[in-house]
Amino acid sequence: MSEALLWQLIRKNNSRTLCSRNPRTARTYEKGSLRNLISKTDSGFCNITVVNVSANEDGLPVLSLKNRKPEARRNPDKMWRTITLSGGVRKALARTDKLLTSYAPSKKKDALRKVSAIYKAYARKNKGVDHTKFIATE
Known part of the structure; x- marks a missing residue:
């Protein structure tokens, strides 16, 4: 279709x-x-050309690319190719930039923003910031 x-x-x-x-x-x-x-x-x-960025259970970003082959698109197990981005923010952004060279600039820009936001949340989590508790300031 x-x-x-x-x-x-x-x-x-x-x-x-x-x-x-x-x-x-x-x-x-x-x-x-x-x-x-x-x-x-x-x-x-x-x-057909789809990018997804999400966080795994550890908090690191995972880049998922939709497979472009028609036979793989019909099979849900082979539809998505996932890549875990680890090794720091700069390395993850550089790898995302390199992987998305053939994609539209707007998708590339949005994916880079989301990877950066996930790493920012990952850094806050490792510092011990608990977002579930509300502490009122005086």
Whole structure:
């Protein structure tokens, strides 16, 4: 199926959307949506070139790339290729930049932002900052 046809089928009926009364604040949490926006360019289901950045259980970023081969796209086990980015922020950003050279500049920019944000949260976690407790300042 083409990307346009898939988008027409899933744009309003998608189980991964968080609907709200205001259409501007509606979000999606599907795999491959870097900005969590409901749009054709950000959809992980209907695009062929898709990037996903998430954190693993240790807090390190994991870069997932959608396989471009048609036979692999039909198999859910082989659909995504995952790469764990470790070794520090600069090394992870450089590796992400190198892996995404053939992708659109906007996707590359969003992926780099998300990797940086995950490393920032990882550093705060290792410093002992607990976000579950609220401490009032006087």
